[in-house]
Amino acid sequence: MSTVASSRQAGALYWPVQLRRNVGVRGLFAVVMAFLVAYGFLFPGLLTASGFAKFTQSWFPLALVAMAQAILMLTGGISLAIGAMVSLGAVIAATTMTGPLGVAGGAAAVALTGIGIGGATGFIVVKLRLPAIVVTLAGSFIIGGAALLILPRPGGAIPEWLSDLLAGNTPAAFVLLVLIVLLWKLYLATPLGLSLYAAGENPVGAYRSGVPVDGARVAAYAISGLLCTGAGLFVAAQTGSGDPVIGTAFTLNSIAAAVLGGIGFLGGQGTMRGALAGSLLLSLMISVMFFLGFTPVAQYVAQGLIIIGAVAIPQFRKVQQ
Amino acid sequence: MGGRRTLTILRSRPFLTLAIVAAVWIAASFVSRGFGAYGHLRYLVELAAVIGLVAAGQTFVVIAGGIDLSVAAIVTVSAVSLPLLSWQADPTGLTAVLAVLALTTTIGLVNGLGVALLRVHPMIMTLAMATFLQGLLIIIAGGSAVTAENPLVRWLGNARPAGIPAGVLLWVAVSVIVLAAMHATSFGARLFAIGANPLAATLSGVPVASTTLAVYAISGFTSGLAGVLVLGMNGQGYVGIGDPYLLASIAAVVLGGTSILGGLGTYAGTIPGAILLVTITALITVVNASPGWRSILFGSLILGLLLLSGREQARR
Numbered sequence: 001m002s003t004v005a006s007s008r009q010a011g012a013l014y015w016p017v018q019l020r021r022n023v024g025v026r027g028l029f030a031v032v033m034a035f036l037v038a039y040g041f042l043f044p045g046l047l048t049a050s051g052f053a054k055f056t057q058s059w060f061p062l063a064l065v066a067m068a069q070a071i072l073m074l075t076g077g078i079s080l081a082i083g084a085m086v087s088l089g090a091v092i093a094a095t096t097m098t099g100p101l102g103v104a105g106g107a108a109a110v111a112l113t114g115i116g117i118g119g120a121t122g123f124i125v126v127k128l129r130l131p132a133i134v135v136t137l138a139g140s141f142i143i144g145g146a147a148l149l150i151l152p153r154p155g156g157a158i159p160e161w162l163s164d165l166l167a168g169n170t171p172a173a174f175v176l177l178v179l180i181v182l183l184w185k186l187y188l189a190t191p192l193g194l195s196l197y198a199a200g201e202n203p204v205g206a207y208r209s210g211v212p213v214d215g216a217r218v219a220a221y222a223i224s225g226l227l228c229t230g231a232g233l234f235v236a237a238q239t240g241s242g243d244p245v246i247g248t249a250f251t252l253n254s255i256a257a258a259v260l261g262g263i264g265f266l267g268g269q270g271t272m273r274g275a276l277a278g279s280l281l282l283s284l285m286i287s288v289m290f291f292l293g294f295t296p297v298a299q300y301v302a303q304g305l306i307i308i309g310a311v312a313i314p315q316f317r318k319v320q321q
Numbered sequence: 322m323g324g325r326r327t328l329t330i331l332r333s334r335p336f337l338t339l340a341i342v343a344a345v346w347i348a349a350s351f352v353s354r355g356f357g358a359y360g361h362l363r364y365l366v367e368l369a370a371v372i373g374l375v376a377a378g379q380t381f382v383v384i385a386g387g388i389d390l391s392v393a394a395i396v397t398v399s400a401v402s403l404p405l406l407s408w409q410a411d412p413t414g415l416t417a418v419l420a421v422l423a424l425t426t427t428i429g430l431v432n433g434l435g436v437a438l439l440r441v442h443p444m445i446m447t448l449a450m451a452t453f454l455q456g457l458l459i460i461i462a463g464g465s466a467v468t469a470e471n472p473l474v475r476w477l478g479n480a481r482p483a484g485i486p487a488g489v490l491l492w493v494a495v496s497v498i499v500l501a502a503m504h505a506t507s508f509g510a511r512l513f514a515i516g517a518n519p520l521a522a523t524l525s526g527v528p529v530a531s532t533t534l535a536v537y538a539i540s541g542f543t544s545g546l547a548g549v550l551v552l553g554m555n556g557q558g559y560v561g562i563g564d565p566y567l568l569a570s571i572a573a574v575v576l577g578g579t580s581i582l583g584g585l586g587t588y589a590g591t592i593p594g595a596i597l598l599v600t601i602t603a604l605i606t607v608v609n610a611s612p613g614w615r616s617i618l619f620g621s622l623i624l625g626l627l628l629l630s631g632r633e634q635a636r637r
Contacts, residue, residue: 078444124624128628130624130627130628131581131582133571133581134575134581135624135627137568137571137572138620138621138624138627139620141568141616141617141619142620142621143620144616145613145615145616145617145618145619145620146613146617147613148611148612148613148616149611149617152612152613252448252452255444255445255448256448256449259442259445265442265444296456296459297456297459297460298456299456300453300456300457301453301457303449303452304450304451304452304454304456305449307445307449307452308435308441308445308446308449308450
């Protein structure tokens with residue numbers, strides 16, 4: 001009887017709590033909406049099926065790496081090996097999927113590599129107590145080297161039907177993204193997921209309260225690795241082949257997206273919806289600048305200024321108050 | 322008393338790193354003929370000088386609790402913009418070098434402004450600065466390499482007064498100044514206070530903002546100096562010339578025993594750290610492996626060395 005009442009009460013509390021978690025990112029959501037409208041004006045095809053498909057496909061890998069970085073930052077970690085992991089996922093997909101392993105075997109190889117390397121990184125950072133930034137920086141060389149060994153120069157192939165399915169005129173990317181977000185919600189309900197924020201916000205306090213801090217952090221690294229190699233698989237499907245250095249830009253962009261989305265560096269601060277909105281904003285910015293005819297150079301300059309502005313302006317307001 | 326002091330030195334991280342360098346050098350000279358030759362070792366130290374200069378600024382920033390991810394871009398800015406500045410009125414080329422150093426110091430100062438006054442996280446501020454500079458460099462230099470005609474820069478890269486490369490002499494001079502500033506001035510004391518506990522430092526009256534500004538400006542200055550040196554050794558500057566020095570500078574700092582979390586460390590460890598890095602790279606070149614294996618070996622060796630000595634305390 002009482003359990004029913006309390007669960008109903010919890011149900012009634014769910015939406016108010018979720019709304020309150022939006023407070024920090026409301027401004028960001030408004031900016032994203034403004035950019036979406038601007039993008040819709042510049043590129044009216046956005047509202048057609050193929051335009052929507054293309055748009056979500058250009059956003060999808062960035063969304064995945066932003067999530068990968070956000071999970072780590074929520075637990076107080078960080079990864080500078082995101083780009084190398086994306087490259088490794090891409091070359092494994094491009095070399096296995098047309099071989100004897102087939103698409104299913106190739107996808108499994110990509111997923112296992114991501115979880116394995118991510119888990120190993122987590123083990124080194126958490127159990128052997130080395131600083132995450134240095135481990136992942138050294139790791140980016142090892143992982144990037146492995147990608148070069150598997151595929152020394154761009155090549156390999158992805159079955160055409162898979163490329164058409166993932167990166168053709170289908171909303172497959174968007175459907176996948178929705179699925180991943182739902183899985184994330186499910187994960188947050190598991191014991192390890194529940195420990196995630198506690199482990200990031202106050203590791204010592206959480207540890208003394210019996211929260212599996214180390215387990216939650218290692219699991220976060222494993223999930224992060226899986227998301228990165230998954231993004232690599234998608235990028236390989238987009239280009240139809242593998243490239244050992246294709247992921248390089250994702251390291252900076254994943255951090256930028258997470259920070260734009262309000263994820264803090266100290267752990268436990270921010271929400272996944274914020275990180276996703278941040279990645280959408282970054283992706284929109286790149287597209288809008290492209291349509292406005294900005295040269296790649298001007299894009300670099302503008303991107304640098306926007307990131308600093310986006311992080312500094314809220315701080316400014318805080319100081320004035 | 323004296324014995325205990327000797328023991329402390331023997332157990333310290335800088336000494337440990339130095340011992341590793343010596344062991345690697347001795348082992349390598351047995352395995353590979355020519356590795357231990359004076360000319361080769363001198364060449365290694367000359368290469369280490371560039372990393373050592375970049376890592377000097379990085380050590381300041383890391384001890385103060387920050388990190389500078391824009392050093393590679395600043396090295397490139399320095400090496401690319403210097404050849405573009407030449408005055409007929411100044412035959413020594415000194416004004417051009419000073420102008421470039423002023424420019425890179427200003428870039429560092431802007432980093433410091435963002436971190437100290439706008440309160441942007443150092444990693445974001447310096448990464449965004451690197452992105453910004455990358456765009457600016459392509460505007461300035463395009464894709465082509467530019468040749469340095471500056472006599473002073475050429476002297477720095479090629480001259481060997483008394484058999485010692487001028488770059489190494491420069492590194493020694495900078496090292497003395499850095500070590501003195503870090504361990505024998507009130508500025509150095511404030512540096513460690515900020516890195517250990519910024520709140521406590523503020524409450525104790527440490528001028529956090531101006532010290533932070535100074536730290537990033539120093540990093541801009543030493544990176545600029547490294548850019549001048551690498552330009553002199555290379556003869557040409559091009560976009561991307563500074564790229565290897567980002568990981569190298571951070572790795573040298575951490576291998577030398579400075580905590581990446583701030584508040585603990587010394588440049589005396591960074592110096593052997595830089596030499597160790599160059600030695601590892603040279604050994605990997607000797608092995609004659611493919612680029613993939615070389616990259617794997619480099620990363621694994623750094624990770625292995627960190628496991629030996631870079632671990633943090635357990636949580637209790």
